[in-house]
Amino acid sequence: MPATARASRQPRTSRPQARGLRTREAILARAVDIASVDGLDGLTVGSLATQLHMSKSGLFAHFGSKEELQLATIEVARQIFISQVTRPAISAPRGMPRLWGLINQWLILVEKRVFSGGCFFSAASFEFDSKRGVVHDRIAAIMREWMDVLTLAVEQAQKAGHIHAKVNSTRLAYEIHGVAMGAHWAHQLLDDKQAYARARSIVLEKLRSIATPASPRLP
């Protein structure tokens, strides 16, 4: 996972502060995985300490409260999402290739089981959608950010002349987001082996139906 990979790329040093940072990253890499399976509320300092063979007081030195641990875990999951979904997709040219890349990379991220429990943010969304507080607010802000990225990609594809101008960009963003989230649901809950192939075929058919002749060919 990216968090672990980042930690191992850091220069070796004996300074306590650097060791503390590496420990923090290792703790959070494990926390992301646990939260994707048991939920963010299933992430207790006690259970995490047991799994990492650390003392609870050692963990509390890094995170003063459960909420602080939840927020830090969400930030690591967001960085993984950015490094494995948004960044590779944005390296593709603006327009249809970038829009397709955003959805396809998201499907790949969950398909290759970067998170043990499926899509971290779909699970966190449904866990916290009726709760109030800073954890809910942070998840909602990250999800708004994601919908803005998707909507902007549609609008860029329209400016590039790849998608017909009459298409409602927000509506299209929510439509393909829903289909992808439905695939995570079917794959993780129903063990549906066809879920990702089906979602790709639905999204590609939709994108082809609104593509102009100037659009680069889709896969």
Next chain:
Amino acid sequence: MPATARASRQPRTSRPQARGLRTREAILARAVDIASVDGLDGLTVGSLATQLHMSKSGLFAHFGSKEELQLATIEVARQIFISQVTRPAISAPRGMPRLWGLINQWLILVEKRVFSGGCFFSAASFEFDSKRGVVHDRIAAIMREWMDVLTLAVEQAQKAGHIHAKVNSTRLAYEIHGVAMGAHWAHQLLDDKQAYARARSIVLEKLRSIATPASPRLP
């Protein structure tokens, strides 16, 4: 909510068994609501007893374990879903009207806040999708049942000549399911007031694009 309504329609009787049944229904009506907000794992016998002003031992007389309480809560949520979604939709003629009714009634159910915490089964799905055991298995079985109902409705619409025969029924069922689940997500997490109007417009556009001239008009 239907469970409460059913309870109040029962003939009044002083027999202890009937009183017990009414109490059980009242407990489960409350449990469904709590679980839709806090999750099924947030549903403890202790917190439920506090909210219902009952003793924990009184509650344990109805449910021997947390798992038994979770399973009973799921069955009540399923009955609400059947009475408010599947049954009204199935009262419409086979074909396009019934297919549209299934999705539309599901959107109405969550939109009118029958469950305090949004879509009970979407939340339960993501909460238990990575867990093992009888609660996971029951949720997955109910969701398979729902996807089968949707797929059958597509196939009946094809047999009725309302939807082109070349359409892949399973794919269409998952596509419209994903769009509706995405609306629940946007409405509950992002407080998106347009979520349901947008989902209806996406699903209706999709259904119109595959309807034959013989199909009854969609709204």
